Amino acid sequence: MRLDDRRYPPTRFARFVVDGDKCNACQKCVETCPGQLLEMAGELPVNKHDTGKSALGCIGCKNCYAVCPESAIDIRGFYQVEGGFYQTQLRSPALPNPFGEPESPAFEALEPRLTPVEKVIYTRRSNRLYKKKKVPEELLRRVVEAGRFAPSQGNSQPWSFVVISDRDLIDRIGAECARRVAPVSKLYLESGDKKRSVFKTLAVNALARLTPNNFDQRLAHGIDTVVSGEKWDMFLHAPTLILVLGDKRSIGDPLIDAVLAAHNMVLTAHSLGLGTCYVGFVKMLNTLPELRRELGIVWPYKVMTSIAIGFPRTRTDKAVARERPKVTWFPADRSGPRQE
Ligand SMILES: Cc1cc2nc3c(=O)[nH]c(=O)nc-3n(C[C@H](O)[C@H](O)[C@H](O)COP(=O)(O)O)c2cc1C
Numbered sequence: 545m546r547l548d549d550r551r552y553p554p555t556r557f558a559r560f561v562v563d564g565d566k567c568n569a570c571q572k573c574v575e576t577c578p579g580q581l582l583e584m585a586g587e588l589p590v591n592k593h594d595t596g597k598s599a600l601g602c603i604g605c606k607n608c609y610a611v612c613p614e615s616a617i618d619i620r621g622f623y624q625v626e627g628g629f630y631q632t633q634l635r636s637p638a639l640p641n642p643f644g645e646p647e648s649p650a651f652e653a654l655e656p657r658l659t660p661v662e663k664v665i666y667t668r669r670s671n672r673l674y675k676k677k678k679v680p681e682e683l684l685r686r687v688v689e690a691g692r693f694a695p696s697q698g699n700s701q702p703w704s705f706v707v708i709s710d711r712d713l714i715d716r717i718g719a720e721c722a723r724r725v726a727p728v729s730k731l732y733l734e735s736g737d738k739k740r741s742v743f744k745t746l747a748v749n750a751l752a753r754l755t756p757n758n759f760d761q762r763l764a765h766g767i768d769t770v771v772s773g774e775k776w777d778m779f780l781h782a783p784t785l786i787l788v789l790g791d792k793r794s795i796g797d798p799l800i801d802a803v804l805a806a807h808n809m810v811l812t813a814h815s816l817g818l819g820t821c822y823v824g825f826v827k828m829l830n831t832l833p834e835l836r837r838e839l840g841i842v843w844p845y846k847v848m849t850s851i852a853i854g855f856p857r858t859r860t861d862k863a864v865a866r867e868r869p870k871v872t873w874f875p876a877d878r879s880g881p882r883q884e
């Protein structure tokens with residue numbers, strides 16, 4: 545089944561382009577694409593939704609580019625909603641440019657001038673290709689320990705972690721969470737029945753306004769991948785999964801503190817040569833009381849997010865271009881505001 549583009553606002557997706565002279569047909573890009581958009585057409589990968597006029601689904605994450613061993617991939621353009629409720633605010637992508645040069649330099653030229661922390665920040669990519677090899681507990685401890693030293697509102701440290709390396713348990717969490725999210729992707733899929741299609745379009749538009757965080761079309765692609773892809777595993781076959789929990793009673797917004805702890809862990813993991821990928825669908829665990837109890841997740845804790853972690857099967861950590869946000873400066877000499 546295809547995602548139904550009548551339910552999309554006017555959107556320009558990024559475009560996957562491959563250089564046939566360089567590609568060695570290893571299929572790593574096909575395996576890693578979070579929207580499972582790519583397939584092999586003979587010896588070359590293509591976006592199966594690319595009709596020539598439009599290429600549905602590509603969010604421009606450049607994870608395919610990051611895993612390609614032959615530098616054969618170019619991602620052209622970027623994800624842009626041109627109008628309406630979801631109109632995007634970001635501008636065309638650029639490579640890291642911390643020294644504000646007129647043009648972003650090639651990353652290799654920039655690297656010698658960066659601190660070790662900057663290098664990890666710019667090269668970390670979500671890793672979706674893992675070795676089966678278990679991560680030794682000493683390394684996992686180093687990662688989790690970094691979480692404990694994140695800043696938190698009022699020093700409340702409102703977090704708790706569950707570290708799971710039991711394959712069967714990870715699989716069961718994935719299957720149960722996928723079952724819970726499946727109905728959402730159905731709303732975005734084509735249906736032969738015209739009446740149902742009209743109903744779905746109305747429903748998606750209403751839900752997108754009422755609860756935009758749960759009904760973005762990019763999320764629909766991810767859900768479709770998770771529930772329909774036979775080869776796709778919600779936790780990406782990673783040998784370990786870290787659940788990041790937050791204390792619901794905490795000061796301000798405990799989600800912020802929990803995610804700061806999570807990102808300390810993610811950056812530390814990459815500095816140690818591990819690969820990680822956040823998996824947000826795990827939040828469905830909050831609607832599964834039995835499984836939650838089995839995992840020892842009790843009030844006042846709530847699952848905020850999760851991190852799949854393991855040894856990367858191929859090199860994934862590579863700098864990529866990212867869109868540019870608007871930045872407003874108010875300099876000390878009061879010459880501002882100046883917008884970039
Ligand atoms: C909170 C959060 C949840 C995410 N959930 C998923 C997920 O369920 N599955 C997945 O493949 N990627 C997931 N991602 C990874 C994003 O797709 C990825 O960060 C984004 O495309 C940018 O790519 P990069 O991490 O390589 O820079 C998630 C990222 C964040 C921050």
Ligand code: SF4
Pocket residue numbers: 558560576577578579580581582591601602603604605606607608609619
């Ligand atoms: S940029 Fe991301 S979404 Fe687009 S084809 Fe590559 S991996 Fe898939």
Ligand code: SF4
Pocket residue numbers: 562566567568569570571572573574589611612613614615616617
């Ligand atoms: S990862 Fe690169 S070399 Fe491998 S199939 Fe994709 S484009 Fe070709």
